[in-house]
Amino acid sequence: MIEFRNVSKQYSPDAMALRDVSFTVEKGELVFLAGPSGAGKSTLLKMIAAMERPSAGHVIVNGQDIAKIKPSAVPFLRRNLGLIFQQQRLLTDRNILANVMMPLLVTGASRHQAELRARAALDKVGLLDRADSQPLALSGGEQQRVSIARAIVNRPQVILADEPTANLDRASANKVLDALKAFHSVGVTCLISSHDEQMLDAAARVIHLNHGQLEVAA
Amino acid sequence: MTYWFRQHRYALAAALVHLRRSPGGFLFNILVVAIALALPFTGVTLLDNVRPMSEQLSVDPEISVFLKQETPREQAEGLAVLLRQTVKDKQAKIVFTPREKALDQLKTKSGLADVLTTLGENPLPDSYVLKLDAFRNAQAGGDVDQLAEEIRALPGVDTVQVDSAWVKRLAALINVLRLALLLLAATLGTVVIAVIFNTIRLQVMTQREEILVSKLIGATDSFIHRPFYYTGALLGLCAGGLALGAVTLALRPLNTAIAEFARLYASEFQLAPLPPLAMAGLLALSAGLGLIGALLSVQRHLSKLN
Numbered sequence: 001m002i003e004f005r006n007v008s009k010q011y012s013p014d015a016m017a018l019r020d021v022s023f024t025v026e027k028g029e030l031v032f033l034a035g036p037s038g039a040g041k042s043t044l045l046k047m048i049a050a051m052e053r054p055s056a057g058h059v060i061v062n063g064q065d066i067a068k069i070k071p072s073a074v075p076f077l078r079r080n081l082g083l084i085f086q087q088q089r090l091l092t093d094r095n096i097l098a099n100v101m102m103p104l105l106v107t108g109a110s111r112h113q114a115e116l117r118a119r120a121a122l123d124k125v126g127l128l129d130r131a132d133s134q135p136l137a138l139s140g141g142e143q144q145r146v147s148i149a150r151a152i153v154n155r156p157q158v159i160l161a162d163e164p165t166a167n168l169d170r171a172s173a174n175k176v177l178d179a180l181k182a183f184h185s186v187g188v189t190c191l192i193s194s195h196d197e198q199m200l201d202a203a204a205r206v207i208h209l210n211h212g213q214l215e216v217a218a
Numbered sequence: 219m220t221y222w223f224r225q226h227r228y229a230l231a232a233a234l235v236h237l238r239r240s241p242g243g244f245l246f247n248i249l250v251v252a253i254a255l256a257l258p259f260t261g262v263t264l265l266d267n268v269r270p271m272s273e274q275l276s277v278d279p280e281i282s283v284f285l286k287q288e289t290p291r292e293q294a295e296g297l298a299v300l301l302r303q304t305v306k307d308k309q310a311k312i313v314f315t316p317r318e319k320a321l322d323q324l325k326t327k328s329g330l331a332d333v334l335t336t337l338g339e340n341p342l343p344d345s346y347v348l349k350l351d352a353f354r355n356a357q358a359g360g361d362v363d364q365l366a367e368e369i370r371a372l373p374g375v376d377t378v379q380v381d382s383a384w385v386k387r388l389a390a391l392i393n394v395l396r397l398a399l400l401l402l403a404a405t406l407g408t409v410v411i412a413v414i415f416n417t418i419r420l421q422v423m424t425q426r427e428e429i430l431v432s433k434l435i436g437a438t439d440s441f442i443h444r445p446f447y448y449t450g451a452l453l454g455l456c457a458g459g460l461a462l463g464a465v466t467l468a469l470r471p472l473n474t475a476i477a478e479f480a481r482l483y484a485s486e487f488q489l490a491p492l493p494p495l496a497m498a499g500l501l502a503l504s505a506g507l508g509l510i511g512a513l514l515s516v517q518r519h520l521s522k523l524n
Binding site: 049051068072075076077079083089091095105106107108110111131150154155 | 221224225228240308379380427430431432434436437438439441
């Protein structure tokens with residue numbers, strides 16, 4: 001499903017984000033990316049979403065080589081990915097229902113259908129009763145769960161989460177993690193970057209990065 | 219089709235939502251663009267009113283042919299055949315006016331009957347008037363001059379008077395006005411595009427986060443660009459409507475002043491608003507200018523976000 005083949009990413013001559021990274025994530029796997037800040041975790045996730053292109057090597061996502069993908073094909077690649085960011089990136093000029101409806105509306109779904117599915121997604125993360133709230137009225141943990149609802153509303157094949165629990169307290173972090181595990185349990189491939197030790201302890205597979213190099217690809 | 223229609227409806231709704239969020243700014247922009255459009259729209263309205271008048275004046279240019287006093291009546295009447303041959307295939311109405319009839323007309327129309335009676339002898343010559351259908355447009359003025367030269371050479375002809383000079387002058391004046399209006403419209407059209415370009419630039423900056431999030435969740439470029447196109451077109455359309463409304467309203471006081479002036483010349487000339495089709499054309503043009511401004515701005519500023 002996701003394959004990194006000798007991937008390197010160099011932003012400038014003295015800024016090497018990834019060095020010769022190779023690993024594979026199979027369909028339905030739950031994989032954690034671990035490593036200190038600056039290890040290259042975010043760069044790696046960005047490459048899968050075609051937000052960055054490799055300087056060398058190949059990143060294959062659903063059979064498509066990110067290095068060769070046409071710009072016009074990128075939106076359609078991303079529709080099969082659910083992206084979750086450390087900063088939730090919710091739009092504050094609309095309520096959370098409208099935020100969650102967005103991925104459906106961009107694919108051409110009707111407003112009615114988008115609303116039904118958005119409400120279902122909010123229900124899955126336990127926030128249906130806050131559908132009409134503004135994002136800023138929610139706690140950090142709730143906002144992150146809204147961003148999870150937005151990521152899964154389009155029924156993606158892969159969820160990419162970049163430090164989704166970084167700014168949350170333990171209780172909120174657990175709720176976020178539980179939500180992600182719930183989606184993994186129904187067959188969604190999840191790739192989650194984190195330096196949360198407790199989260200990593202419970203993980204079946206962890207890929208360790210340090211200074212852009214793969215340390216352990218368990 | 220449903221998908222296409224839904225996407226456009228979404229884009230239009232998104233554009234309206236963003237305009238509603240800053241109605242003051244939108245109205246101000248409409249006002250600025252409307253002011254820029256009002257001037258060429260006024261020019262178009264004036265030209266549209268003057269054009270039928272000028273067309274009416276320029277039709278049927280006439281050549282008046284005055285014969286020598288001593289020309290016998292038979293020769294004078296026979297000249298009609300020569301004139302017909304000179305005019306050749308050109309459609310022309312040739313009217314012979316005997317000197318007696320001309321004198322009668324002069325007495326009737328000039329109010330100088332007493333003075334003319336005291337002259338004793340009729341000073342007027344026999345004459346022909348050629349109304350040339352083939353020279354309806356002013357550009358044919360040169361041909362009229364050439365024809366007049368040929369008539370001048372006919373036997374018994376004393377004077378040939380061509381009245382195409384003023385037609386040419388009027389046509390030239392209208393052409394100058396038309397060109398000036400075109401240049402003015404081009405300049406102000408550029409101003410309109412620049413204003414809308416800047417408005418859309420500011421919108422792109424304001425909606426930067428929304429654009430970036432949309433890209434990350436799989437929105438295509440056309441999906442992101444479309445609301446801005448609608449915003450530009452709406453801005454142009456509203457400004458065009460306002461400008462047309464202002465010009466139409468301004469005709470009322472203007473017509474009051476014109477009516478007094480025209481009365482002095484026994485005329486009932488009034489400026490009329492543009493016909494609905496022309497108004498629709500100008501509205502479409504305004505919306506088109508808005509769209510061009512938005513297109514240029516989106517291409518320039520959204521490409522930077524990529």
